[in-house]
Amino acid sequence: MSHDQETGTPRKTPLYDEHVRLGAKLVPFGGFAMPVQYPTGIRAEHEAVRTAAGLFDVSHMGEFRVQGPGALELVSGITTNDPARLSIGQAQYSAMCIEDGGIQDDLVVYRLGEDRFRLVVNAANIAADWAHVVEHAGDVDAELTDESEEIALLALQGPAALEILQPLASEALDPIGFYHYVEGRVDDVPAVISRTGYTGEDGFELYVAASDAGRVWRRLLEAGESTGLIPAGLGARDTLRLEMGYALYGNDIDRKTTPLEAGLGWLVKLDKDPFVGREALRRQKEEGIRRRLRGFRLTERGFPRAGYPVRYAGSEAGPVRSGTVSPTLGYGIGTAYLPADAAPGDELAVVIRDEEVPGTVESMPFYRDGSLRR
Amino acid sequence: MSEVPEGLHYTEEHEYVRAADGDDEFYVGITDYAQSELGDVVFVELPSAGDSFDKMEVFGTIEAVKAVSELFCPVPGEVLEVNDSLDGDPALVNSDPYGEGWMIRLKVSDPSDVQGLLTAEAYRAHLDEG
Numbered sequence: 001m002s003h004d005q006e007t008g009t010p011r012k013t014p015l016y017d018e019h020v021r022l023g024a025k026l027v028p029f030g031g032f033a034m035p036v037q038y039p040t041g042i043r044a045e046h047e048a049v050r051t052a053a054g055l056f057d058v059s060h061m062g063e064f065r066v067q068g069p070g071a072l073e074l075v076s077g078i079t080t081n082d083p084a085r086l087s088i089g090q091a092q093y094s095a096m097c098i099e100d101g102g103i104q105d106d107l108v109v110y111r112l113g114e115d116r117f118r119l120v121v122n123a124a125n126i127a128a129d130w131a132h133v134v135e136h137a138g139d140v141d142a143e144l145t146d147e148s149e150e151i152a153l154l155a156l157q158g159p160a161a162l163e164i165l166q167p168l169a170s171e172a173l174d175p176i177g178f179y180h181y182v183e184g185r186v187d188d189v190p191a192v193i194s195r196t197g198y199t200g201e202d203g204f205e206l207y208v209a210a211s212d213a214g215r216v217w218r219r220l221l222e223a224g225e226s227t228g229l230i231p232a233g234l235g236a237r238d239t240l241r242l243e244m245g246y247a248l249y250g251n252d253i254d255r256k257t258t259p260l261e262a263g264l265g266w267l268v269k270l271d272k273d274p275f276v277g278r279e280a281l282r283r284q285k286e287e288g289i290r291r292r293l294r295g296f297r298l299t300e301r302g303f304p305r306a307g308y309p310v311r312y313a314g315s316e317a318g319p320v321r322s323g324t325v326s327p328t329l330g331y332g333i334g335t336a337y338l339p340a341d342a343a344p345g346d347e348l349a350v351v352i353r354d355e356e357v358p359g360t361v362e363s364m365p366f367y368r369d370g371s372l373r374r
Numbered sequence: 375m376s377e378v379p380e381g382l383h384y385t386e387e388h389e390y391v392r393a394a395d396g397d398d399e400f401y402v403g404i405t406d407y408a409q410s411e412l413g414d415v416v417f418v419e420l421p422s423a424g425d426s427f428d429k430m431e432v433f434g435t436i437e438a439v440k441a442v443s444e445l446f447c448p449v450p451g452e453v454l455e456v457n458d459s460l461d462g463d464p465a466l467v468n469s470d471p472y473g474e475g476w477m478i479r480l481k482v483s484d485p486s487d488v489q490g491l492l493t494a495e496a497y498r499a500h501l502d503e504g
Contacts, residue, residue: 025413036440037413037440041413041414041468042413042414042439042440043414043439043465235413235439235440239439301417303416303417303437303442305442324439325416325417325437325439327439353435
C-alpha cells in the first residue's frame with residue numbers, strides 16, 4: 001500500500017456500509033477508509049480477477065469537471081498528453097506536472113463533450129490537484145467543478161466482466177474499445193461505462209451517482225456470483241497492477257520524479273501547445289535522463305517491499321518503489337529507479353534484512369497473459 | 375472472532391506454545407488472530423534444527439502479502455524440528471494455525487518457563503484490550 005502518512009479521520013466512500021457488511025478489513029488510504037481485503041483474502045481476490053472477475057470500490061478517486069469554450073485549452077495546459085486527440089467517447093491516460101517536470105499526479109482524462117472533460121485523479125491528491133488546476137487555469141473561459149463527492153466509481157475487472165455486466169447494461173458493451181466509454185444505464189441508473197482498468201484484464205469502470213452506488217454494487221455481485229465474481233480490495237488491486245507494471249502514485253511516481261524517468265515518456269507530447277512542466281521536460285529529454293524506473297524480479301526467494309535498498313552494478317540504487325511476491329508468477333517482483341543504461345537481464349540485488357537477494361532487471365509488464373484487448 | 379484454544383500458552387506478540395511429546399517439547403506457531411491480521415502468508419523463513427534461541431529472540435520471519443513480521447521465541451530452547459510443509463504450502467498458517475501451521479518444535483530449557491506465558495484467558499483479554 002501507499003507509504004504516505006495518513007492523518008485525520010478517514011472519509012467514507014458511498015460503499016462503506018457494503019464493505020462493513022461484507023466483513024472487509026478497512027485501512028486508511030488516500031484519506032478514505034478503504035477495504036484492503038475481504039474475508040476471501042488478497043490471493044483469492046487476485047486470482048478471481050485473473051480467472052473470472054472482481055469488483056472494486058474505487059470511489060475514493062477524485063473527479064473534476066471542466067466545461068466551457070476554453071475547456072480543451074485548460075486541460076491541455078495542465079496535462080502532458082494531448083487531449084485534442086480525444087474524440088467524444090474516448091479517454092486518455094495522462095500526467096499533470098509541476099514546473100520542474102515532477103509529477104503532480106497521474107490521471108485519466110475523459111472527453112465527455114466538445115467542451116466538456118472529466119479528470120479522474122488520485123484520492124490522496126484531490127486537494128493538491130484542485131489547487132494546481134485552479135492556479136494554472138488562469139483566465140481561460142471554462143468552469144471547474146469538483147464532483148468527487150457526487151460520483152462513485154466501481155471497477156468490474158476480469159475476463160468475465162463483459163458477460164456479467166452486459167445483461168444489466170443499456171448499451172452493447174462489446175463494441176466499446178479499450179479506453180473508450182459510453183453513457184448509458186446500469187441496472188437502470190445512469191452510468192458512464194468505461195472500458196478501462198488497472199489490472200491487465202478486460203473490464204469496465206462505472207461512474208455512477210454516489211446515491212446509486214450501493215444498488216449497483218449489490219446488483220453486480222448478485223449477477224456475477226455464479227460466474228465467480230467476488231468483491232476485491234486494494235491489496236489485490238496493488239498486486240494486480242504491479243504484475244502489469246502500472247505505476248502507483250506515491251510509490252513509483254511523485255513530485256520528485258518526471259514522466260520521462262518513470263517510463264511514461266509516451267504521455268509527454270512536447271510539440272503541442274505549452275503546458276506546465278514542458279520546458280523542464282524538453283530540457284530533460286535533450287540532456288537525457290540519468291535514472292529510469294525499471295522492473296526487476298528476484299531469482300531467489302524473497303519478498304521485496306517498498307523502501308528496501310537495491311544494489312546495482314556495485315553501487316546503491318533504488319530503493320524499491322513497489323514490490324510484492326507476484327501471486328500469479330510466484331516470485332518477487334518490483335520496481336526501482338536504476339541508472340538509465342540499466343537493461344533487462346542485468347543483475348541486481350535487493351537487500352532484505354541485511355542480506356542481498358539476487359535478481360535481474362526485467363521488462364514490464366511482468367505478467368503478459370491478461371484478457372485485456374488493446 | 376479469533377480462535378484462542380484452551381490449554382495452550384500465548385505471548386503478547388501472538389505466538390502460541392502447544393505441548394508436544396514429553397514434558398519439555400512444544401510446538402510454536404502464530405495465533406489465529408496473528409494470521410488473520412497478516413493475511414495471506416507467502417512464505418515463512420525458519421531456523422534449522424539444532425539452533426538455540428533465547429526468550430524473545432527472533433527465530434524466523436513470516437512474509438505475508440501485506441506485511442512482514444518477525445517470529446519471537448516465547449521461551450528459551452533448542453529447535454528439534456521445523457515444519458517443512460510450510461515451504462510448499464505456507465497457507466497452512468492461515469488455514470490451520472494451531473495444527474498443521476505450526477512452525478518449530480522446541481525443546482525448552484526449563485518447562486516451567488511455559489507456565490509463565492499467558493493462558494488462553496489472559497491472551498483473550500490481551501486481544502480485547504488491543
